[in-house]
Amino acid sequence: xxxIRDIASAAGVSVTTVSRVLNDHPYVSEEKRxxxxxxxxxxxxxxxxxxxxxxxGFSNMxxxxxxxINLPYFADLIAGIAVAAEASGIHLSLYQTxxxxxxxxxxxxxLQERQVDGLIxxxxxxxxxxxxxxxxxxLLCQHADTAGFSSISIPHQEAFRHGMNYLIEKGHEKIAICxxxxxxxNSQVRxxxxxxxxxxxxxxxxxxxxxxxxxxxxxxxxxxxxWKKRRDKPTALFAANxxxxxxxxxxxxxxxxxxxxxxxxxSIDNHEISRLLGISTIDIQTKEMGKQAxxxxxxxxxxxxxxxxxxxxxxxxxxxx
Amino acid sequence: xxxIRDIASAAGVSVTTVSRVLNDHPYVSEEKRxxxxxxxxxxxxxxxxxxxxxxxGFSNMxxxxxxxINLPYFADLIAGIAVAAEASGIHLSLYQTxxxxxxxxxxxxxLQERQVDGLIxxxxxxxxxxxxxxxxxxLLCQHADTAGFSSISIPHQEAFRHGMNYLIEKGHEKIAICxxxxxxxNSQVRxxxxxxxxxxxxxxxxxxxxxxxxxxxxxxxxxxxxWKKRRDKPTALFAANxxxxxxxxxxxxxxxxxxxxxxxxxSIDNHEISRLLGISTIDIQTKEMGKQAxxxxxxxxxxxxxxxxxxxxxxxxxxxx
DNA sequence: CTGAAAGCGCTTACAG
DNA sequence: CTGAAAGCGCTTACAG
Numbered sequence: 117x118x119x120i121r122d123i124a125s126a127a128g129v130s131v132t133t134v135s136r137v138l139n140d141h142p143y144v145s146e147e148k149r150x151x152x153x154x155x156x157x158x159x160x161x162x163x164x165x166x167x168x169x170x171x172x173g174f175s176n177m178x179x180x181x182x183x184x185i186n187l188p189y190f191a192d193l194i195a196g197i198a199v200a201a202e203a204s205g206i207h208l209s210l211y212q213t214x215x216x217x218x219x220x221x222x223x224x225x226x227l228q229e230r231q232v233d234g235l236i237x238x239x240x241x242x243x244x245x246x247x248x249x250x251x252x253x254x255l256l257c258q259h260a261d262t263a264g265f266s267s268i269s270i271p272h273q274e275a276f277r278h279g280m281n282y283l284i285e286k287g288h289e290k291i292a293i294c295x296x297x298x299x300x301x302n303s304q305v306r307x308x309x310x311x312x313x314x315x316x317x318x319x320x321x322x323x324x325x326x327x328x329x330x331x332x333x334x335x336x337x338x339x340x341x342x343w344k345k346r347r348d349k350p351t352a353l354f355a356a357n358x359x360x361x362x363x364x365x366x367x368x369x370x371x372x373x374x375x376x377x378x379x380x381x382x383s384i385d386n387h388e389i390s391r392l393l394g395i396s397t398i399d400i401q402t403k404e405m406g407k408q409a410x411x412x413x414x415x416x417x418x419x420x421x422x423x424x425x426x427x428x429x430x431x432x433x434x435x436x437x
Numbered sequence: 438x439x440x441i442r443d444i445a446s447a448a449g450v451s452v453t454t455v456s457r458v459l460n461d462h463p464y465v466s467e468e469k470r471x472x473x474x475x476x477x478x479x480x481x482x483x484x485x486x487x488x489x490x491x492x493x494g495f496s497n498m499x500x501x502x503x504x505x506i507n508l509p510y511f512a513d514l515i516a517g518i519a520v521a522a523e524a525s526g527i528h529l530s531l532y533q534t535x536x537x538x539x540x541x542x543x544x545x546x547x548l549q550e551r552q553v554d555g556l557i558x559x560x561x562x563x564x565x566x567x568x569x570x571x572x573x574x575x576l577l578c579q580h581a582d583t584a585g586f587s588s589i590s591i592p593h594q595e596a597f598r599h600g601m602n603y604l605i606e607k608g609h610e611k612i613a614i615c616x617x618x619x620x621x622x623n624s625q626v627r628x629x630x631x632x633x634x635x636x637x638x639x640x641x642x643x644x645x646x647x648x649x650x651x652x653x654x655x656x657x658x659x660x661x662x663x664w665k666k667r668r669d670k671p672t673a674l675f676a677a678n679x680x681x682x683x684x685x686x687x688x689x690x691x692x693x694x695x696x697x698x699x700x701x702x703x704s705i706d707n708h709e710i711s712r713l714l715g716i717s718t719i720d721i722q723t724k725e726m727g728k729q730a731x732x733x734x735x736x737x738x739x740x741x742x743x744x745x746x747x748x749x750x751x752x753x754x755x756x757x758x
Numbered sequence: 759c760t761g762a763a764a765g766c767g768c769t770t771a772c773a774g
Numbered sequence: 775c776t777g778a779a780a781g782c783g784c785t786t787a788c789a790g
Contacts, residue, residue: 119767130777135769143775162549166496167767169487170782177530185506186516195507198533209498210529212519228483333713363713366687392654392684440783451761456785464759488783491766 118159126155138163174233178413181211181223182238187331188359188387189402193238193257196406204414206233215297217241227252234413239300253416257409258301260424266412268425270400273305275429276354279382279398280313283352286437288380289319292350294330294339294360303328306356325350333389336363343379344371351379352437358385361395365436381436394435401427439480447476459484495554499734502532502544503559508652509680509708510723514559514578517727525735527554536618538562548573555734560621574737578730579622581745587733589746591721594626596750597675600703600719601634604673607758609701610640613671615651615660615681624649627677646671657684664700665692672700673758679706682716686757702757715756722748 120134127134129148136144137152144152155161169175180197182190194208201208209232213219220242227235227250234253244262247254253266260267283291293310295303311321327339336359343349343364355361361383368375375381383390386399405427412423441455448455450469457465458473465473476482490496501518503511515529522529530553534540541563548556548571555574565583568575574587581588604612614631616624632642651660657680664670664685676682682704689696696702704711707720726748733744 117767121767131768132770132777132779133775136776139769145775148776162546162551164491164767165547165550165552166487166490167782168769170485170491170784171767171769173782175487184516185519186512191507191512195505198506198531202533208531210519210531212523225483226486229486230483231486333709337713366713369690388654392658392687438783442783452784453761453763453786454759457760460785466759469760485783488766489785491768492783492785494766 117164118156118161119164120161122159123152123155123161126159127151169230173230175230176205177207177209177232178234178236178410178417179209179211179223179226179232180236180238181213181220181240183213183215185210185212189357189385190238192387192402193406193409196403196408197236197410198406199403200407200410204410206410206414213241215239215241221246224250227254234417236409236413239302241300253413255409255413255416257405259305263424264422266416266422266424268405268409268412268427270405270427270429272302273309275384275398275400276306276309277313278429278431279354279384280309282431283354283380283382283437284313284317286352286376286380288352289317290348290350291352291354292325292327292343294327294336294353294355294357296329296331296356298326298328303356310354330355330360331357333359333363333366336360336365337367338363340364340367340371340373344373349379352376353379353381355381355383358383358387358390358395358397361397361436362389362393365393365395375436386432390432390434396434396437397432399430399432401429438485439477439482440485441482443480444473444476444482447480448472490551494551496551497526498528498530498553499555499557499731499738500530500532500544500547500553501557501559502534502541502561504534504536506531506533510678510706511559513708513723514727514730517724517729518557518731519727520724521728521731525731527731527735534562536560536562542567545571548575555738557730557734560623562621574734576730576734576737578726580626584745585743587737587743587745589726589730589733589748591726591748591750593623594630596705596719596721597627597630598634599750599752600675600705601630603752604675604701604703604758605634605638607673607697607701609673610638611646611669611671612673612675613646613648613664615648615657615674615676615678617650617652617677619647619649624677631675651676651681652678654680654684654687657681657686658688659684661685661688661692661694665694670700673697674700674702676702676704679704679708679711679716679718682718682757683710683714686714686716696757707753711753711755717755717758718753720751720753722750 120131123134124131133148134152137149180194185191211223220240226232237256248264256267259269314321361381365381382396384398386397390397441452444455445452454469455473458470501515506512532544547553558577569585577588580590635642682702686702703717705719707718711718
């Protein structure tokens with residue numbers, strides 16, 4: 117492998133000059149520039165980026181931490197991040213955690229080691245303190261209790277409450293909800309909003325009406341059968357993601373249930389599937405959040421102080437409520 | 438930032454010893470090892486990975502080149518790659534190309550610069566020659582005409598032909614097909630299989646029965662309306678992906694069309710949605726291909742010669758044909 | 759078990 | 775416009 121030293125001697129210039137040519141610096145005579153370019157050409161030179169990184173102290177690469185890119189929400193989020201990163205010439209390194217805290221800690225260590233210039237946490241299992249404990253630019257795509265790092269989020273509690281109110285206005289009092297994972301923060305605030313809404317209309321909180329691990333369409337499908345078997349049926353289902361409501365909806369239709377008469381469906385996401393099926397949902401601008409997340413991280417990297425941003429949600433009425 | 442030099446002097450040992458501790462080398466006395474660890478602890482030492490990379494000459498990172506991670510097929514593929522990479526302690530860097538050749542060329546340049554130790558092309562727009570022209574381990578998840586780099590693929594032509602035969606056996610002669618992008622190789626071989634099958638049953642090839650840019654569920658939905666308006670209707674639709682057939686199917690159902698009586702539907706992928714809707718499809722083991730792709734690339738990186746692998750497909754009969 | 763020293767391949771003040 | 779030299783922070787024969 118040819119190095120800039122080889123190029124320098126082949127072109128009869130100093131390594132400094134070669135470096136200048138490489139970095140499009142001005143102050144290189146046309147003549148030397150061409151000589152250097154020719155030498156690079158004939159020796160098949162390619163820069164060793166690791167040396168550049170070591171020398172410069174950064175890598176133009178950021179890390180994206182997420183449970184799995186195989187879930188529509190995260191796929192959207194990362195698509196947004198990717199668009200913005202691309203525009204800035206920054207590359208993405210992926211850290212799939214599968215919700216395991218130690219994987220998140222690992223990503224943090226990569227930041228410490230300067231493998232990446234910054235980290236976007238699309239979701240997290242570790243505590244805010246652990247995030248704070250590591251120096252380096254971090255952005256969280258989720259509500260943060262602590263200051264000290266940047267965050268961007270949707271007011272999930274308000275949004276969920278809004279959805280509940282909407283269902284209540286439409287005459288529902290017996291409402292079941294579906295969440296992905298109870299322990300994660302977004303679920304916690306949704307449960308809080310749920311309880312609050314029930315209290316307001318004087319309905320009891322029923323543990324068995326809070327369904328967990330509802331993630332895929334197949335989960336939604338299974339849910340329909342559980343719903344059907346109940347004696348005391350909820351009249352509305354509020355799902356934390358469109359996949360679940362789509363599965364439920366399709367299975368319900370297949371078994372002759374009337375939506376929304378037999379059971380109303382509302383969900384969160386506004387993915388293509390909800391549009392296609394006409395499912396009412398709450399749009400949470402996931403891709404846009406990804407874009408803005410990147411830009412905020414970029415600012416942190418360039419030394420600006422932590423910031424917080426909250427995006428707006430929007431209830432989209434279709435035909436399932 | 439503390440360096441190993443700082444640690445060395447704080448612990449009263451040489452940098453060599455510090456490096457040995459860092460890399461879990463044997464041949465370090467317990468006593469020095471503890472002294473070094475203490476020093477690292479108290480100085481808050483974190484290794485600079487760029488120096489390691491420069492020194493070692495590799496980065497334990499591979500690049501994955503794909504049009505967009507936002508498409509189910511690629512999401513599956515990368516999920517498979519990620520699982521296998523994780524198991525080997527290798528990290529993933531993403532290159533989203535949006536089908537632009539120059540983005541692929543860029544990924545190639547990253548390989549040259551040793552940013553990544555190898556590259557997996559999940560799909561490609563550039564020619565085999567361009568791939569061959571760059572040294573370094575490359576794996577293509579697609580049929581390769583040329584030897585010189587590794588590849589893993591599904592026999593798409595055979596699979597498509599198999600699907601055509603299946604439809605024909607079921608009595609269909611008027612078959613329309615849907616593809617994502619005509620220019621890509623997979624589409625080309627599918628069109629070839631399509632023509633061949635038509636020739637065998639003495640049907641003319643009709644350009645207007647080859648639908649392009651069919652990618653999402655919404656595309657499928659729109660397609661149903663186009664189908665409905667035709668006088669001379671195909672009796673079967675063979676779509677290159679489950680999303681399209683799902684959109685078509687759902688819209689057909691919504692408008693009272695009978696499947697498969699009015700129009701049969703077959704697709705390729707075997708994603709969750711096809712299972713949910715009972716759509717007949719051809720399973721192409723996308724995730725498994727991702728896993729194996731990684732392992733093959735790993736072998737190339739460790740110096741083994743290029744290899745080719747072909748995976749099997751499987752037609753899954755459900756209720757739409 | 760230990761360390762001095764060379765090397766990985768760039769960038770960047772500094773001096774001219 | 776140009777170059778000699780120091781520096782980025784590790785790893786790794788080599789010699790002991």
